[in-house]
Amino acid sequence: MSEVHDWDDEDDGEWVPVVDTAPSPPRTRPSPPPIGFRCDRCSTVVPTGMAECPRCLSPVGPPRRGAGRPGGVLRLVFRGGGRHLDVPRGSEIRLGRDDGWAPEASEFLADEDTVSGRHATVLHTSDGAAWLTEVPQGATNGTRVNDRVLAPGSRVRLSNGDRVELGPEVDFEVRGIGEEPEEAAP
Template sequence: MITCPNCEHQNPDGAIQCEACFTPLPQLVNCGNCGQPLLSNATFCGECGAAHPFKGSTTTEESSSPPPPPTSSNIPESSSPPPPPTSSNIPESSSPPPPPTSSNIPESSSPPPPPTSSNIPESSSPPPPPTPKPAANARTQLQTQTASLLHVQTDTKLELPQGLDIIHVGKPNDQIPPDLDVSGLPDSDVVSRIHADIRNEAGIFYIEDVGSSNGTYINYNVLPPGNRHRLRPGDRISLGKGDLVTFVFQLS
Protein backbone atom coordinates (compact mmCIF):
# COMPACT_ATOMS: atom_id res chain seq x y z
CA MET A 1 0.00 0.00 0.00
CA ILE A 2 1.17 3.58 -0.79
CA THR A 3 0.34 6.32 1.73
CA CYS A 4 -0.86 9.60 0.22
CA PRO A 5 1.45 12.49 1.33
CA ASN A 6 -1.54 14.86 1.34
CA CYS A 7 -4.40 13.05 3.14
CA GLU A 8 -2.56 9.87 4.38
CA HIS A 9 -5.01 7.68 2.55
CA GLN A 10 -3.86 4.10 1.96
CA ASN A 11 -3.70 3.42 -1.77
CA PRO A 12 -2.95 0.07 -3.49
CA ASP A 13 0.52 -0.65 -4.86
CA GLY A 14 1.03 0.66 -8.37
CA ALA A 15 -1.47 3.55 -7.97
CA ILE A 16 -0.38 6.77 -9.71
CA GLN A 17 -2.65 9.23 -7.90
CA CYS A 18 -4.57 9.14 -4.59
CA GLU A 19 -8.01 7.68 -5.08
CA ALA A 20 -9.39 9.95 -2.30
CA CYS A 21 -7.91 13.42 -3.04
CA PHE A 22 -6.27 12.78 -6.49
CA THR A 23 -2.84 13.94 -5.32
CA PRO A 24 0.05 12.41 -7.40
CA LEU A 25 1.64 9.58 -5.43
CA PRO A 26 5.42 9.02 -5.09
CA GLN A 27 6.79 6.34 -7.42
CA LEU A 28 9.57 3.79 -7.00
CA VAL A 29 12.99 4.74 -8.43
CA ASN A 30 16.39 3.06 -8.21
CA CYS A 31 19.15 4.37 -5.96
CA GLY A 32 22.00 5.83 -8.02
CA ASN A 33 24.57 4.22 -5.70
CA CYS A 34 23.40 0.70 -4.91
CA GLY A 35 20.45 0.29 -7.31
CA GLN A 36 17.93 -0.58 -4.60
CA PRO A 37 14.32 0.67 -5.18
CA LEU A 38 13.16 3.62 -3.07
CA LEU A 39 10.35 6.20 -3.19
CA SER A 40 10.89 9.25 -5.40
CA ASN A 41 10.31 11.60 -2.43
CA ALA A 42 12.94 9.89 -0.22
CA THR A 43 15.93 11.98 0.92
CA PHE A 44 18.39 9.13 1.58
CA CYS A 45 18.65 5.52 0.47
CA GLY A 46 17.61 3.19 3.28
CA GLU A 47 20.03 0.49 2.01
CA CYS A 48 23.36 2.32 1.55
CA GLY A 49 22.62 5.73 3.10
CA ALA A 50 23.53 7.63 -0.06
CA ALA A 51 21.71 10.88 -0.81
CA HIS A 52 18.77 10.71 -3.23
CA PRO A 53 20.17 10.93 -6.79
CA PHE A 54 17.57 13.47 -7.85
CA LYS A 55 18.11 15.94 -4.99
CA GLY A 56 20.00 18.89 -6.45
CA SER A 57 21.45 21.98 -4.88
CA THR A 58 19.83 25.26 -5.58
CA THR A 59 21.79 28.10 -7.01
CA THR A 60 21.27 31.73 -6.26
CA GLU A 61 21.37 34.37 -8.89
CA GLU A 62 24.07 36.98 -8.68
CA SER A 63 22.86 40.22 -7.25
CA SER A 64 22.61 42.91 -9.78
CA SER A 65 25.04 45.83 -9.48
CA PRO A 66 23.59 48.88 -7.66
CA PRO A 67 22.82 51.94 -9.74
CA PRO A 68 25.61 54.55 -9.93
CA PRO A 69 25.35 57.41 -7.41
CA PRO A 70 24.13 60.74 -8.72
CA THR A 71 26.84 63.18 -9.88
CA SER A 72 26.88 66.79 -10.89
CA SER A 73 26.85 65.74 -14.55
CA ASN A 74 23.52 63.85 -14.36
CA ILE A 75 21.69 66.28 -12.01
CA PRO A 76 19.55 68.65 -14.10
CA GLU A 77 20.14 72.34 -13.53
CA SER A 78 17.34 74.18 -11.79
CA SER A 79 15.36 76.46 -14.02
CA SER A 80 15.49 80.19 -13.37
CA PRO A 81 12.67 81.50 -11.12
CA PRO A 82 9.84 83.41 -12.77
CA PRO A 83 10.10 87.21 -12.71
CA PRO A 84 8.20 89.03 -9.92
CA PRO A 85 4.94 90.72 -10.83
CA THR A 86 5.11 94.41 -11.81
CA SER A 87 2.61 97.10 -12.40
CA SER A 88 2.83 96.49 -16.14
CA ASN A 89 1.67 92.89 -15.96
CA ILE A 90 -1.06 93.30 -13.30
CA PRO A 91 -4.47 93.68 -15.00
CA GLU A 92 -6.49 96.71 -14.05
CA SER A 93 -9.52 96.02 -11.90
CA SER A 94 -12.78 96.26 -13.71
CA SER A 95 -15.25 98.94 -12.75
CA PRO A 96 -17.83 97.90 -10.11
CA PRO A 97 -21.37 97.14 -11.30
CA PRO A 98 -23.92 99.94 -10.97
CA PRO A 99 -26.16 99.88 -7.88
CA PRO A 100 -29.71 98.58 -8.36
CA THR A 101 -32.39 101.16 -9.10
CA SER A 102 -36.13 101.12 -9.24
CA SER A 103 -35.99 100.79 -12.99
CA ASN A 104 -34.03 97.54 -13.01
CA ILE A 105 -35.76 95.87 -10.00
CA PRO A 106 -38.46 93.48 -11.27
CA GLU A 107 -41.91 93.93 -9.86
CA SER A 108 -42.97 91.27 -7.43
CA SER A 109 -45.37 88.81 -8.87
CA SER A 110 -48.81 88.49 -7.41
CA PRO A 111 -49.08 85.92 -4.59
CA PRO A 112 -50.63 82.57 -5.44
CA PRO A 113 -54.31 82.19 -4.62
CA PRO A 114 -55.14 80.45 -1.36
CA PRO A 115 -56.16 76.81 -1.59
CA THR A 116 -59.85 76.15 -1.90
CA SER A 117 -62.00 73.05 -1.83
CA SER A 118 -62.04 73.04 -5.63
CA ASN A 119 -58.26 72.81 -6.09
CA ILE A 120 -57.44 70.53 -3.13
CA PRO A 121 -57.14 66.92 -4.37
CA GLU A 122 -59.18 64.36 -2.56
CA SER A 123 -57.14 62.13 -0.33
CA SER A 124 -56.61 58.68 -1.74
CA SER A 125 -57.46 55.60 0.23
CA PRO A 126 -54.64 54.38 2.52
CA PRO A 127 -52.46 51.59 1.11
CA PRO A 128 -53.17 48.10 2.40
CA PRO A 129 -50.90 46.89 5.22
CA PRO A 130 -47.95 44.75 4.12
CA THR A 131 -48.48 41.03 4.25
CA PRO A 132 -46.25 39.48 6.89
CA LYS A 133 -43.67 37.12 5.44
CA PRO A 134 -43.33 33.66 6.96
CA ALA A 135 -40.37 33.35 9.24
CA ALA A 136 -37.45 31.47 7.74
CA ASN A 137 -36.58 28.18 9.29
CA ALA A 138 -33.79 28.59 11.82
CA ARG A 139 -32.31 25.26 10.82
CA THR A 140 -31.68 24.06 7.30
CA GLN A 141 -32.36 20.38 6.76
CA LEU A 142 -29.40 18.61 5.21
CA GLN A 143 -30.13 16.48 2.15
CA THR A 144 -28.64 13.02 2.24
CA GLN A 145 -27.24 11.43 -0.90
CA THR A 146 -28.89 8.26 -2.14
CA ALA A 147 -26.73 5.86 -4.13
CA SER A 148 -28.25 3.41 -6.58
CA LEU A 149 -27.35 1.01 -9.40
CA LEU A 150 -29.31 1.20 -12.66
CA HIS A 151 -29.51 -2.21 -14.32
CA VAL A 152 -28.82 -1.53 -18.00
CA GLN A 153 -30.45 -4.66 -19.45
CA THR A 154 -33.84 -4.14 -17.74
CA ASP A 155 -33.67 -0.40 -16.85
CA THR A 156 -34.29 -1.36 -13.21
CA LYS A 157 -33.06 0.91 -10.42
CA LEU A 158 -31.62 -0.83 -7.35
CA GLU A 159 -31.01 1.50 -4.40
CA LEU A 160 -28.06 0.69 -2.15
CA PRO A 161 -29.09 0.01 1.47
CA GLN A 162 -28.45 3.01 3.72
CA GLY A 163 -26.72 2.75 7.07
CA LEU A 164 -24.29 0.00 5.94
CA ASP A 165 -20.56 0.62 5.64
CA ILE A 166 -20.08 -2.57 3.55
CA ILE A 167 -22.70 -3.73 1.04
CA HIS A 168 -22.26 -7.33 -0.16
CA VAL A 169 -23.27 -7.86 -3.81
CA GLY A 170 -24.05 -11.36 -5.03
CA LYS A 171 -26.60 -14.14 -4.72
CA PRO A 172 -28.04 -15.99 -1.70
CA ASN A 173 -25.53 -18.25 0.05
CA ASP A 174 -24.82 -19.76 3.47
CA GLN A 175 -21.59 -17.84 4.18
CA ILE A 176 -22.22 -14.12 3.54
CA PRO A 177 -25.85 -13.31 2.62
CA PRO A 178 -25.94 -10.52 0.01
CA ASP A 179 -27.20 -7.06 0.91
CA LEU A 180 -27.84 -6.47 -2.81
CA ASP A 181 -29.35 -9.63 -4.33
CA VAL A 182 -29.00 -9.87 -8.13
CA SER A 183 -30.26 -13.43 -8.47
CA GLY A 184 -33.55 -12.29 -10.04
CA LEU A 185 -31.87 -10.46 -12.94
CA PRO A 186 -31.40 -12.01 -16.40
CA ASP A 187 -28.11 -13.89 -16.96
CA SER A 188 -27.36 -13.78 -13.24
CA ASP A 189 -25.65 -17.17 -13.54
CA VAL A 190 -22.40 -15.30 -14.46
CA VAL A 191 -22.49 -13.60 -11.04
CA SER A 192 -20.84 -15.39 -8.12
CA ARG A 193 -22.68 -15.90 -4.85
CA ILE A 194 -20.01 -13.80 -3.11
CA HIS A 195 -19.01 -11.46 -5.93
CA ALA A 196 -18.15 -7.85 -4.86
CA ASP A 197 -18.35 -5.41 -1.95
CA ILE A 198 -19.36 -1.73 -2.13
CA ARG A 199 -17.92 0.31 0.75
CA ASN A 200 -19.40 3.60 1.96
CA GLU A 201 -16.75 5.79 3.60
CA ALA A 202 -18.31 9.10 4.69
CA GLY A 203 -20.36 9.40 1.52
CA ILE A 204 -17.58 8.20 -0.81
CA PHE A 205 -18.29 4.81 -2.40
CA TYR A 206 -15.71 2.20 -3.42
CA ILE A 207 -16.21 -1.19 -5.13
CA GLU A 208 -13.93 -4.21 -4.66
CA ASP A 209 -13.97 -7.67 -6.22
CA VAL A 210 -13.85 -10.25 -3.40
CA GLY A 211 -12.79 -13.24 -5.48
CA SER A 212 -15.56 -13.76 -8.04
CA SER A 213 -15.31 -16.52 -10.64
CA ASN A 214 -15.95 -14.37 -13.72
CA GLY A 215 -14.50 -11.06 -12.51
CA THR A 216 -15.72 -7.49 -12.11
CA TYR A 217 -15.27 -4.83 -14.82
CA ILE A 218 -15.31 -1.04 -14.35
CA ASN A 219 -15.86 0.98 -17.54
CA TYR A 220 -14.90 -2.14 -19.57
CA ASN A 221 -11.62 -2.56 -17.60
CA VAL A 222 -11.08 -5.56 -15.33
CA LEU A 223 -10.84 -4.79 -11.61
CA PRO A 224 -8.11 -7.01 -10.09
CA PRO A 225 -9.22 -8.88 -6.95
CA GLY A 226 -8.13 -7.05 -3.81
CA ASN A 227 -8.05 -3.66 -5.57
CA ARG A 228 -10.85 -1.20 -5.12
CA HIS A 229 -12.19 1.56 -7.37
CA ARG A 230 -13.76 4.83 -6.26
CA LEU A 231 -17.20 5.04 -7.82
CA ARG A 232 -18.35 8.22 -9.51
CA PRO A 233 -21.74 8.94 -11.09
CA GLY A 234 -21.88 7.36 -14.55
CA ASP A 235 -19.36 4.57 -13.86
CA ARG A 236 -20.28 1.32 -15.67
CA ILE A 237 -20.08 -1.83 -13.53
CA SER A 238 -20.20 -5.29 -15.14
CA LEU A 239 -20.51 -8.37 -12.94
CA GLY A 240 -19.01 -11.28 -14.85
CA LYS A 241 -17.78 -11.65 -18.41
CA GLY A 242 -19.65 -10.75 -21.56
CA ASP A 243 -21.21 -7.50 -20.19
CA LEU A 244 -24.42 -9.43 -19.46
CA VAL A 245 -25.16 -8.06 -15.97
CA THR A 246 -24.34 -4.36 -16.16
CA PHE A 247 -25.09 -1.44 -13.85
CA VAL A 248 -24.56 2.35 -13.96
CA PHE A 249 -23.66 3.98 -10.63
CA GLN A 250 -25.88 6.96 -9.73
CA LEU A 251 -26.11 9.54 -6.92
CA SER A 252 -29.22 11.57 -6.18
Protein backbone atom coordinates (compact mmCIF):
# COMPACT_ATOMS: atom_id res chain seq x y z
CA MET A 1 0.00 0.00 0.00
CA SER A 2 1.14 3.54 -0.62
CA GLU A 3 0.38 6.80 1.08
CA VAL A 4 -1.16 9.73 -0.81
CA HIS A 5 -1.92 13.20 0.54
CA ASP A 6 -5.21 14.97 -0.10
CA TRP A 7 -6.61 18.36 0.84
CA ASP A 8 -8.98 18.22 3.82
CA ASP A 9 -11.70 20.90 3.49
CA GLU A 10 -13.76 19.89 6.52
CA ASP A 11 -11.20 20.47 9.23
CA ASP A 12 -8.73 23.25 8.97
CA GLY A 13 -7.82 23.03 5.31
CA GLU A 14 -4.55 21.14 5.54
CA TRP A 15 -3.03 18.20 3.73
CA VAL A 16 -3.78 14.84 5.36
CA PRO A 17 -2.50 11.37 4.51
CA VAL A 18 -4.91 9.10 2.62
CA VAL A 19 -4.28 5.39 2.36
CA ASP A 20 -4.51 3.92 -1.15
CA THR A 21 -6.35 0.61 -0.92
CA ALA A 22 -5.89 -0.43 -4.54
CA PRO A 23 -3.77 -3.56 -4.73
CA SER A 24 -0.35 -3.09 -6.22
CA PRO A 25 0.31 -5.04 -9.40
CA PRO A 26 1.85 -8.46 -8.83
CA ARG A 27 5.59 -8.51 -9.11
CA THR A 28 6.82 -10.56 -12.01
CA ARG A 29 10.07 -12.39 -11.98
CA PRO A 30 12.44 -11.49 -14.74
CA SER A 31 12.69 -14.15 -17.43
CA PRO A 32 15.70 -16.40 -17.03
CA PRO A 33 18.34 -16.03 -19.70
CA PRO A 34 17.78 -18.37 -22.66
CA ILE A 35 19.67 -21.65 -22.49
CA GLY A 36 19.57 -22.11 -26.23
CA PHE A 37 17.34 -22.29 -29.26
CA ARG A 38 16.08 -24.92 -31.69
CA CYS A 39 18.13 -25.90 -34.74
CA ASP A 40 16.31 -24.94 -37.95
CA ARG A 41 17.27 -28.25 -39.57
CA CYS A 42 16.66 -30.93 -36.91
CA SER A 43 14.92 -29.07 -34.00
CA THR A 44 17.57 -30.06 -31.45
CA VAL A 45 18.12 -27.54 -28.64
CA VAL A 46 21.42 -25.80 -29.36
CA PRO A 47 23.00 -24.25 -26.24
CA THR A 48 23.70 -20.53 -26.43
CA GLY A 49 27.19 -19.80 -27.69
CA MET A 50 27.60 -22.89 -29.88
CA ALA A 51 28.46 -22.36 -33.55
CA GLU A 52 26.91 -25.59 -34.82
CA CYS A 53 24.14 -27.99 -33.83
CA PRO A 54 25.48 -30.86 -31.69
CA ARG A 55 23.21 -33.36 -33.49
CA CYS A 56 23.31 -32.54 -37.21
CA LEU A 57 26.36 -30.21 -37.16
CA SER A 58 24.52 -27.51 -39.12
CA PRO A 59 25.88 -24.01 -38.57
CA VAL A 60 23.69 -21.89 -36.32
CA GLY A 61 23.21 -18.18 -35.98
CA PRO A 62 23.26 -15.61 -38.73
CA PRO A 63 25.16 -16.59 -41.86
CA ARG A 64 28.54 -14.93 -42.18
CA ARG A 65 29.62 -13.65 -45.56
CA GLY A 66 32.42 -15.78 -46.93
CA ALA A 67 32.23 -18.15 -43.98
CA GLY A 68 33.99 -21.44 -44.45
CA ARG A 69 35.16 -24.07 -42.03
CA PRO A 70 38.47 -23.36 -40.31
CA GLY A 71 41.41 -24.38 -42.46
CA GLY A 72 39.28 -24.55 -45.60
CA VAL A 73 37.63 -27.87 -44.73
CA LEU A 74 34.50 -28.87 -46.60
CA ARG A 75 32.03 -30.82 -44.44
CA LEU A 76 29.46 -33.31 -45.70
CA VAL A 77 26.78 -33.57 -42.99
CA PHE A 78 24.72 -36.75 -43.29
CA ARG A 79 21.10 -36.80 -42.16
CA GLY A 80 20.57 -38.27 -38.71
CA GLY A 81 23.04 -39.20 -36.03
CA GLY A 82 25.45 -36.31 -36.55
CA ARG A 83 27.61 -38.27 -39.02
CA HIS A 84 29.88 -36.22 -41.23
CA LEU A 85 32.92 -36.39 -43.48
CA ASP A 86 35.48 -33.60 -43.74
CA VAL A 87 37.25 -32.95 -47.04
CA PRO A 88 40.31 -30.67 -46.72
CA ARG A 89 41.19 -28.32 -49.57
CA GLY A 90 43.17 -30.02 -52.30
CA SER A 91 41.80 -33.50 -51.58
CA GLU A 92 39.15 -35.92 -52.78
CA ILE A 93 36.91 -38.32 -50.91
CA ARG A 94 35.11 -41.34 -52.33
CA LEU A 95 31.54 -42.15 -51.34
CA GLY A 96 30.33 -45.74 -51.30
CA ARG A 97 30.03 -48.99 -49.33
CA ASP A 98 33.22 -50.64 -50.64
CA ASP A 99 35.74 -50.26 -47.80
CA GLY A 100 38.70 -50.74 -50.15
CA TRP A 101 37.53 -48.01 -52.53
CA ALA A 102 35.88 -45.59 -50.03
CA PRO A 103 37.53 -46.28 -46.65
CA GLU A 104 36.27 -43.15 -44.85
CA ALA A 105 32.68 -43.24 -46.11
CA SER A 106 32.23 -47.00 -45.92
CA GLU A 107 32.54 -46.85 -42.12
CA PHE A 108 28.97 -45.63 -41.90
CA LEU A 109 27.60 -46.45 -45.38
CA ALA A 110 28.39 -50.19 -45.26
CA ASP A 111 24.84 -51.11 -44.15
CA GLU A 112 23.07 -48.74 -46.56
CA ASP A 113 21.76 -51.08 -49.28
CA THR A 114 20.63 -48.22 -51.53
CA VAL A 115 24.19 -46.84 -51.81
CA SER A 116 26.47 -48.49 -54.39
CA GLY A 117 29.84 -49.91 -53.41
CA ARG A 118 31.41 -47.25 -55.64
CA HIS A 119 28.93 -44.40 -55.83
CA ALA A 120 30.50 -40.95 -56.26
CA THR A 121 33.48 -38.71 -55.45
CA VAL A 122 33.76 -35.24 -53.95
CA LEU A 123 36.75 -33.14 -54.97
CA HIS A 124 37.62 -30.06 -52.90
CA THR A 125 40.08 -28.07 -55.02
CA SER A 126 42.89 -25.92 -53.63
CA ASP A 127 41.00 -22.77 -54.69
CA GLY A 128 38.01 -23.80 -52.51
CA ALA A 129 35.62 -25.10 -55.18
CA ALA A 130 33.89 -28.43 -54.61
CA TRP A 131 32.80 -30.90 -57.29
CA LEU A 132 30.65 -34.04 -57.06
CA THR A 133 31.01 -36.74 -59.72
CA GLU A 134 28.96 -39.91 -60.00
CA VAL A 135 31.22 -42.85 -60.94
CA PRO A 136 31.50 -43.41 -64.73
CA GLN A 137 29.87 -46.87 -64.58
CA GLY A 138 26.92 -45.29 -62.74
CA ALA A 139 25.47 -45.85 -59.31
CA THR A 140 22.60 -48.35 -59.10
CA ASN A 141 20.18 -45.92 -57.41
CA GLY A 142 21.62 -42.72 -58.86
CA THR A 143 22.87 -39.46 -57.39
CA ARG A 144 20.97 -36.21 -57.07
CA VAL A 145 22.02 -32.68 -56.16
CA ASN A 146 19.08 -30.54 -55.03
CA ASP A 147 16.71 -32.98 -56.82
CA ARG A 148 18.73 -32.76 -60.06
CA VAL A 149 19.77 -36.22 -61.32
CA LEU A 150 23.43 -36.61 -62.27
CA ALA A 151 24.40 -38.63 -65.31
CA PRO A 152 27.11 -41.27 -64.78
CA GLY A 153 30.55 -39.73 -65.11
CA SER A 154 29.22 -36.17 -65.02
CA ARG A 155 30.23 -33.68 -62.39
CA VAL A 156 28.46 -30.74 -60.78
CA ARG A 157 29.87 -27.85 -58.79
CA LEU A 158 28.64 -27.84 -55.20
CA SER A 159 27.57 -24.79 -53.20
CA ASN A 160 27.14 -24.25 -49.48
CA GLY A 161 23.79 -25.73 -48.40
CA ASP A 162 23.36 -28.11 -51.37
CA ARG A 163 21.58 -31.39 -50.57
CA VAL A 164 23.11 -34.48 -52.16
CA GLU A 165 21.22 -37.79 -52.30
CA LEU A 166 23.03 -41.09 -52.71
CA GLY A 167 20.07 -43.22 -53.72
CA PRO A 168 16.65 -42.81 -52.10
CA GLU A 169 17.60 -43.20 -48.43
CA VAL A 170 20.95 -41.49 -47.81
CA ASP A 171 21.59 -37.78 -48.14
CA PHE A 172 23.95 -35.13 -46.88
CA GLU A 173 24.23 -31.36 -46.83
CA VAL A 174 27.31 -29.50 -48.05
CA ARG A 175 28.82 -27.07 -45.51
CA GLY A 176 31.88 -24.88 -45.42
CA ILE A 177 32.21 -23.56 -48.96
CA GLY A 178 32.92 -19.84 -48.75
CA GLU A 179 30.99 -17.55 -51.03
CA GLU A 180 32.59 -17.13 -54.41
CA PRO A 181 34.11 -13.73 -55.11
CA GLU A 182 32.00 -11.48 -57.27
CA GLU A 183 33.11 -11.36 -60.86
CA ALA A 184 34.59 -8.09 -62.00
CA ALA A 185 32.35 -6.02 -64.22
CA PRO A 186 33.41 -6.02 -67.91
